[in-house]
Amino acid sequence: MRRLIALAALGAIFMQSGLAPAGAEAPKRGGTLAFAVVAEPPNYDCHANTSFAFVHPVAPHYSTLLKFDGKNYPKIIGDLAKSWTVSPDGLTYTFKLHDNVKFHDGSALTSADVKASYERIANPPAGVVSVRKAWYADISAIETPDATTVVFKLKAPNASMLTSFASPFDCIYSAARLAQNPRYPETEVMGSGAFTFVKYEKGSYWEGKRFDGYFRKGLPHLDGYKAYFVKSNAVVPGMLGGQFDAEFRSRNPSERDQLLAKAKDQVVVKEGPWVGSLMIVFNTKRKPFDDIRVRQALHMAIDRWGGSGNLSKISILKPVGGFMRPGFEMALPESELVKLPGFAKDIEASRAKARQLLKEAGAENLTFKLFNRNVAEPYTPGGIYVIDQWRRIGVNVQHEQLETKLYQQGVLAGNFDVAIEFINDFTDDPTAQFSKLLTKKASPTGFSGHEDAKLDEMYERQRRALVSAERKKIVQEMDKYAITTAYSVPYLWYQRIIVMNKRIKNWDFSPSQYILQDLSEVWLDQ
Secondary structure, X not given: OHHHHHHHXXXXXXXXXXXXXXXXXXXXXXXXXXXXXXXXXXXXXXXXXXXXXXXXXXXXXXXOOEEEOOOOOOXXXXXXXXXXXXXXXXXXXXXXXOOOOEOOOOOEOOHHHHHHHHHHHHOOOOOOOOXXXXXXXXEEEEEEEEOOEEEEEEOOOOOOHHHHHOOOOOOOOOHHHHHHOOOHHHOOOOOOOOEEEEEEEOOOEEEXXXXXXXXXXXXXXXXXXXXXXXXXXXXXXXXXXXXXXXXXXXXXXXXXXXHHHHHOOOEXXXXXXXXXXXXXXXXXXXXXXXXXXXXXXXXXXXXXXXXXXXXXXXXXXXXXXXXXXXXXXXXXXXHHHOOOXXXXXXXXXXXXXXXXXXXXXXXXXXXXXEEEEOOOOOHHHHHHHHHHHHHOOOOEEEEEEEOHHHHHHHHHHOOOOEEEEEEEOOOOOHHHHOHHHOOOOXXXXXXXXXXXXXXXXXXXXXXXXXXXXXXXXXXXHHHHHHHHHOOEEEEEEEEEEEEEEOOEEOOOOOOOOOOOOOOOOOEEOO
């Protein structure tokens, strides 16, 4: 963070252009990118949405204050902001905006629009849904000294603040239109991004076309794009039939192999660890899951290392890690992970200890229901595998899978014994990743119901630690403590697998399905 503040204090300017670096392929202008999306957005409002089903069709219409550098993830660069500074105490963020930015209706985008948009996120008016309101609770004031300067004043330092400003869901809206109707973004698309809105045919497709007034000269390269809404099992046939060239969330290993077998000369595969994982939540308000011995026993019975090899052949479940993504700089290294309950590589020794713990707790013949979503990937294979693991220590488990709405109602109300949950956000950040590990008092998604305030205290300390080395130490301590107390435990992380037609150029792979989807620099080799 010190290095980041030092760079910002020098007034570092981060800019992107449509020019190709020396030695790179020269972009070609024209063409319409066609891609599949396996779900549809519930409405058009960025501030109210959380799903890739929203981001993939809608993000190209909007600009955000900051964004991620596709070539150097997780580096943050400017979008509307051409430069910024952070005060030494971490309480003041000053952004200088690009000049001559226009909304799609031709009106000028200024600091007033940035202010109005973030006020809507941090303090939504009646009837407006802002799912990230808590992320901006530290903002005490937003000032606009001139049309291209916006200043955020914080009540307390926040180590995740710049990352938050790069959220793909923080679309900048027109202050004038919000003043007339603060809910207009729910039903109207009007941004300043590289593409204007053409049409949304529900159940069929979403279409956008090039915005000739886009503030980054020479961009976008594409004439437009078309997002086709299809069932997941229609993606591979659609790609093989030429209906679309990609699906930007992920395919599973068998689909990847099928596409490579039938179209290996036409497609390219990009894959790596995903900022998404499954975890197992124990309802500590129900016996015997209030007993750490029972929780640890069930935790230790799971062969994650063997499961990684087996499940990765049939699902997107693969990397083994703690509560931070394996490979991320703050994640626990394997050498530390294997010392913790549930991650030892001698699974038979772990299961022997698990049986002993169940006996000590008087829970040798334990039976319960595993509460899960009825979603094929990755919830069903994840549930089947873990039930088999528990059977090996004499535990009998019934698999209860519900459709997502009923499932969410159940976990929020605490109507479950043990549940398979997920951790997934737009980037690697402990403030986001750890939010489901807290008490209910600290977080509505503290589904286990535990009352261990130590986790809340560690969470708050990492949020306020502006020195990266100090924050990493706290994060790793919290990861170890959470794994050991086992109110909720990590299961396996996702492996993101993108298969796309080779004619798609300059689309950057990242560990998240939410970011790098503005399509402003993507081009087609036609």
